[in-house]
Amino acid sequence: MGLNLNRVDMPNREPEIRNKDFIEVAEGYNDQMAQEEAERCLNCKKPLCRQGCPVNIDIPRFIHQVTENDFDGAYYTLKEYSLLPAVCGRVCPQESQCEGSCILNPKGAPVGIGRLERYVADKFRESKKVEELQKKPDSGKKVAVIGGGPAGLACAYDLAKEGHKVKIFEALHTLGGVLMYGIPEFRLPKSIVDKEIENIEKLGVEIELNSVAGRVNTVDKLMNEEGFDAVFIATGAGLPYFLNIPGENLNEVYSANEFLTRVNLMKAYKYPEYDTPVIVGEKVAVVGAGNVAMDAARTAKRLGAKDVYIVYRRSKDEVPARHEELEHAEEEGINLQLLTSPIEVLGDEQGHVTGLRCLKYELGAPDEGGRRRPVEIPGSEFDIPIDMVVMAIGQGPNPLLLEKTKGLELNKRGNIVADDNGVTSLDGVFAGGDIVTGAATVILAMGAGKKTAAAINKYLENK
Amino acid sequence: MYKIVKKEILNPSVVLMDVYAPDIARSCESGQFIVLRIDEFGERIPLTIADYFPEEGTIRIVTQAVGYTSRKLMNMNQGDSFIDFIGPLGKESEIENYGTVLCICGGLGIAPMFPIARDLKKAGNKVITVMGARNKDLLIWEDVLKTVSDEVYVTTDDGSYGRKGLVTDVAKEILEREKVDKAWAIGPVIMMKFSSLLTEKYQVPTIVSMNPIMVDGTGMCGACRLEVGGKTKFACVDGPEFDAHEVNWDLSLRRMNIYKAKEELALAKAEKGGF
Ligand SMILES: Cc1cc2nc3c(=O)[nH]c(=O)nc-3n(C[C@H](O)[C@H](O)[C@H](O)COP(=O)(O)OP(=O)(O)OC[C@H]3O[C@@H](n4cnc5c(N)ncnc54)[C@H](O)[C@@H]3O)c2cc1C
Ligand SMILES: Cc1cc2nc3c(=O)[nH]c(=O)nc-3n(C[C@H](O)[C@H](O)[C@H](O)COP(=O)(O)OP(=O)(O)OC[C@H]3O[C@@H](n4cnc5c(N)ncnc54)[C@H](O)[C@@H]3O)c2cc1C
Ligand code: SF4
Ligand code: SF4
Ligand code: FES
Numbered sequence: 237m238g239l240n241l242n243r244v245d246m247p248n249r250e251p252e253i254r255n256k257d258f259i260e261v262a263e264g265y266n267d268q269m270a271q272e273e274a275e276r277c278l279n280c281k282k283p284l285c286r287q288g289c290p291v292n293i294d295i296p297r298f299i300h301q302v303t304e305n306d307f308d309g310a311y312y313t314l315k316e317y318s319l320l321p322a323v324c325g326r327v328c329p330q331e332s333q334c335e336g337s338c339i340l341n342p343k344g345a346p347v348g349i350g351r352l353e354r355y356v357a358d359k360f361r362e363s364k365k366v367e368e369l370q371k372k373p374d375s376g377k378k379v380a381v382i383g384g385g386p387a388g389l390a391c392a393y394d395l396a397k398e399g400h401k402v403k404i405f406e407a408l409h410t411l412g413g414v415l416m417y418g419i420p421e422f423r424l425p426k427s428i429v430d431k432e433i434e435n436i437e438k439l440g441v442e443i444e445l446n447s448v449a450g451r452v453n454t455v456d457k458l459m460n461e462e463g464f465d466a467v468f469i470a471t472g473a474g475l476p477y478f479l480n481i482p483g484e485n486l487n488e489v490y491s492a493n494e495f496l497t498r499v500n501l502m503k504a505y506k507y508p509e510y511d512t513p514v515i516v517g518e519k520v521a522v523v524g525a526g527n528v529a530m531d532a533a534r535t536a537k538r539l540g541a542k543d544v545y546i547v548y549r550r551s552k553d554e555v556p557a558r559h560e561e562l563e564h565a566e567e568e569g570i571n572l573q574l575l576t577s578p579i580e581v582l583g584d585e586q587g588h589v590t591g592l593r594c595l596k597y598e599l600g601a602p603d604e605g606g607r608r609r610p611v612e613i614p615g616s617e618f619d620i621p622i623d624m625v626v627m628a629i630g631q632g633p634n635p636l637l638l639e640k641t642k643g644l645e646l647n648k649r650g651n652i653v654a655d656d657n658g659v660t661s662l663d664g665v666f667a668g669g670d671i672v673t674g675a676a677t678v679i680l681a682m683g684a685g686k687k688t689a690a691a692i693n694k695y696l697e698n699k
Numbered sequence: 700m701y702k703i704v705k706k707e708i709l710n711p712s713v714v715l716m717d718v719y720a721p722d723i724a725r726s727c728e729s730g731q732f733i734v735l736r737i738d739e740f741g742e743r744i745p746l747t748i749a750d751y752f753p754e755e756g757t758i759r760i761v762t763q764a765v766g767y768t769s770r771k772l773m774n775m776n777q778g779d780s781f782i783d784f785i786g787p788l789g790k791e792s793e794i795e796n797y798g799t800v801l802c803i804c805g806g807l808g809i810a811p812m813f814p815i816a817r818d819l820k821k822a823g824n825k826v827i828t829v830m831g832a833r834n835k836d837l838l839i840w841e842d843v844l845k846t847v848s849d850e851v852y853v854t855t856d857d858g859s860y861g862r863k864g865l866v867t868d869v870a871k872e873i874l875e876r877e878k879v880d881k882a883w884a885i886g887p888v889i890m891m892k893f894s895s896l897l898t899e900k901y902q903v904p905t906i907v908s909m910n911p912i913m914v915d916g917t918g919m920c921g922a923c924r925l926e927v928g929g930k931t932k933f934a935c936v937d938g939p940e941f942d943a944h945e946v947n948w949d950l951s952l953r954r955m956n957i958y959k960a961k962e963e964l965a966l967a968k969a970e971k972g973g974f
Binding site for chain 2: 515634
C-alpha cells in the first residue's frame with residue numbers, strides 16, 4: 237500500500253451547538269476511522285514518535301495491534317507505559333510530542349497517535365472488561381503519597397503493584413488533581429477519570445480525602461510517628477498568580493483556578509441544583525493564552541457570556557495552548573486580542589468590573605529562547621469594555637506543605653529540587669510532577685510519578 | 700463521613716455542633732478553621748473552630764444561619780453526617796503574654812473568640828471581653844466567655860440586655876480607662892472595621908479574624924483575596940488573622956457581596972422545595 241499523507245479527521249460536535257453545553261467536544265474515531273488511521277503508520281524500525289513521547293510508549297506496537305484487531309493487546313501495551321491513556325490521548329500536546337516527531341511529518345500529516353490512544357482506551361472501557369491487575373505479595377513497606385493528581389496516582393499505582401502498602405493523602409474532596417478541578421468536562425469527561433481511579437482503589441491503595449498535608453500532618457510526622465518508610469510529594473502547581481495591577485481585587489476578577497474549580501469541581505454550571513454559584517459576565521476577558529486560558533474562555537462562553545476575549549501579549553504563533561484547543565476556541569467564537577497586555581482593571585464604586593485598560597505590543601528581537609520578545613508601543617493605551625476578568629497567567633507551587641518540611645531544598649521559584657528519579661534533599665522523601673517542574677503537562681507529571689515509583693521501590697529494597 | 704455527635708440550639712438562628720473529626724481535633728489550634736460540605740451537591744463553607752476536644756475526637760462549630768447552606772446546616776441533627784470536613788486550615792493565633800488584652804466580639808464572632816480568649820488567659824494575660832448582640836435573644840455564650848475572662852461587658856443594640864449600644868462604645872471607655880497592650884476583634888466585617896478604627900486611635904496593636912468568601916481554603920483559588928498593607932493576601936493561608944490596622948476594609952466589604960444576587964436564587968429554591 238502506498239503512503240497515505242492525509243490523516244483521518246476526528247469528528248467534533250458543531251461549534252454553535254457545543255458552545256452552549258458541557259458535553260465532550262471531540263467525538264473520537266469509530267472502528268473504521270481507527271483502522272484507516274492505524275494503517276497509515278509505517279511501523280518504523282527506529283520509531284521517532286517514541287522519542288517524542290515523555291513516557292516512551294511503544295507506539296508502533298500498539299498501533300500495529302489495532303490493525304490486527306487486537307484491541308485488548310493494544311490497551312495493555314499502552315498500560316505498560318501509561319496509567320491514563322484515555323486522559324493522555326485527549327489532553328497531551330501531541331503536536332510537540334509524539335506526533336511532532338512522527339516520520340511522516342515533513343511530507344504530510346503525522347499519524348494521529350493521540351486519537352488512536354484515546355480510541356483504544358475508550359474501547360476497552362466501554363467493553364466493560366475487567367482490567368487484569370497483578371500485584372506482588374505484601375512487602376511490609378509503607379509509602380505515603382501526598383497529592384492525588386496524575387503524578388501521585390501514577391506513583392501510587394506502581395508502588396501498590398510492587399506489594400507496598402500505599403496511602404494517598406489528598407486535600408480536596410476528590411482525587412484527580414487538575415484533571416478534576418481544572419480541565420473542563422467538555423474536554424475531559426470526569427467519568428473517564430473516575431474509571432481510572434477505580435483501578436487504583438482495586439489495587440488496595442488507601443485513600444484519605446480532605447486531608448491537607450502541612451496542616452493535619454507533616455512529612456516528619458508521617459515518617460516518624462506513622463511509620464511510613466517513604467513519602468512522595470506530588471502537590472502540583474496550585475497557587476494562582478496575579479498580575480499585580482490596579483483593580484485586580486474587584487468583584488468580578490477571578491483566577492482561572494477559582495473560576496474553573498467552581499464550575500468543574502463544584503458543578504456551578506448546574507447551579508442552583510448544586511449549591512455553589514459562579515458569576516459570568518456578558519463580556520469576559522481572559523488574560524493569558526495557555527490551555528488554562530482556553531478552558532476558562534470556552535467555559536465562560538458555555539455559561540452564557542456573549543463576547544469572550546483572550547488577551548495575550550504575544551502573537552498567535554506563540555500561543556502556548558495545544559493547537560487543537562486554540563482551533564476549537566476560535567470555532568466556538570472566542571475572540572483573540574493579541575499583542576495586548578492589561579495594565580489596569582477598571583471598576584465602579586460598588587466594586588464591579590467595567591473594563592480592562594490595555595497596552596498594545598509589537599514583537600521585537602528574539603530572546604535567549606528564540607521567541608520574539610513583545611515590546612510595548614508607547615501611547616497605545618486603550619480600554620476594552622468588559623464586566624468580568626479571568627486571570628490565567630500561570631500557577632506556582634503552594635507553599636503550605638513545603639513551609640512545614642524542614643530541610644527540603646527548594647529552587648528560586650519555590651519548587652522542590654528533585655532529580656529525574658524524584659530524589660530530593662531529604663532521605664526517604666521524593667517528589668515529582670508540577671511541584672518539581674512548575675506547571676507542565678499531565679504526561680510529564682504521570683511519567684515523573686512512574687519513574688519515582690521505580691526509584692522508591694529500589695530505595696525500599698535497600699532499606 | 701463526619702458525624703454530628705451533639706447539637707444544641709443557641710438561639711433561633713445560631714446552632715452549636717460537635718463533629719467527630721479526630722485527626723483535626725488532634726492537630727488544630729485556636730484561630731484555625733474548617734471547611735465543610737453538607738452533601739454531594741453542597742457548597743464548601745468555612746467555619747471557625749469554636750472549641751476542640753482531642754480526647755473525644757471532636758470539633759465544635761457554631762453556625763449562624765445567613766444563607767442557603769447555613770440554614771440547611773441548622774436543620775441537620777445529631778447522628779447526621781457531613782460528607783466533607785476539612786481542616787485545620789489557616790494559621791493559628793499568636794498567643795503570648797501581652798499584658799492586658801481586650802477581646803471585642805460581636806454577633807457570631809463571640810464563639811470563635813472563646814478559644815483565643817482561653818489561650819490568652821492561660822498565657823497569663825488579663826483578658827477583658829466586650830461582647831455584643833442586636834438583642835438579648837441573639838446573645839450567646841456570655842457564661843462561656845466569663846470562664847476565661849477577667850471582666851466581661853455585654854452590649855445590645857436595643858438595650859434589652861446589658862448596656863444599650865455597640866461594643867465599640869464600651870471598648871472606648873476601657874481604652875480611656877486603662878492601658879491595653881493588645882486587642883482582638885472578631886465579628887461582622889463592619890464591626891471589625893470600626894473596632895479597628897477605634898484601637899488605632901489608641902495605638903493598640905489589633906488582630907482581626909477575616910471571613911471572606913472561600914472555596915478550597917488551601918491557597919489554590921484566590922477567592923479569599925484581601926488587601927493588607929497594600930498587598931494582596933489569601934485569607935485562608937496567610938490568615939485568617941491579620942493586623943487590623945493594615946486591612947483594606949472597604950475592599951473586603953465589597954467582596955462579601957459578590958454573590959448576593961445569586962444567593963437569592965438558592966434561597967428561592969429552599970423556599971420552594973425545603974431543604
Ligand atoms: C485548566 C488546566 C488545563 C490544563 N490542560 C492541560 C492539557 O490540555 N494537557 C496537559 O498535558 N496538561 C494540561 N494541564 C496541566 C496538567 O493538568 C498538570 O500539569 C498536571 O495535572 C500536573 O499533575 P500533578 O500530579 O503534578 O499535580 P496536580 O494535578 O495539580 O495534582 C496535585 C494534587 O495535590 C493536591 N494537594 C496540593 N497540596 C496538597 C496538600 N498540602 N496536601 C494534600 N494534597 C495536596 C491537590 O489538591 C491536587 O489534587 C492543564 C492544567 C490546568 C490547570
Ligand atoms: C475563616 C472563616 C471563618 C468563618 N467562621 C464562621 C463561624 O464560625 N460561624 C459562622 O456562622 N460563619 C462563619 N463564617 C462565615 C460562613 O462561612 C458563611 O456565613 C457561610 O459560608 C454562608 O453560607 P450560606 O450559603 O449560608 O450563605 P450565602 O447565602 O451563600 O451567603 C451569605 C453571606 O455569607 C458569605 N459567604 C457565602 N459563601 C461563603 C463562603 N464559601 N465562604 C465564606 N463566606 C461565604 C458571603 O458574605 C455572603 O454574602 C466564616 C467564614 C470564614 C471565611
Ligand atoms: S502519552 Fe501523550 S505523548 Fe505519549 S504517545 Fe500518548 S499522546 Fe503521545
Ligand atoms: S514515527 Fe510515525 S510512522 Fe513511524 S512508527 Fe511512529 S507513528 Fe508510525
Ligand atoms: S479559599 Fe481558595 S485560596 Fe483561599
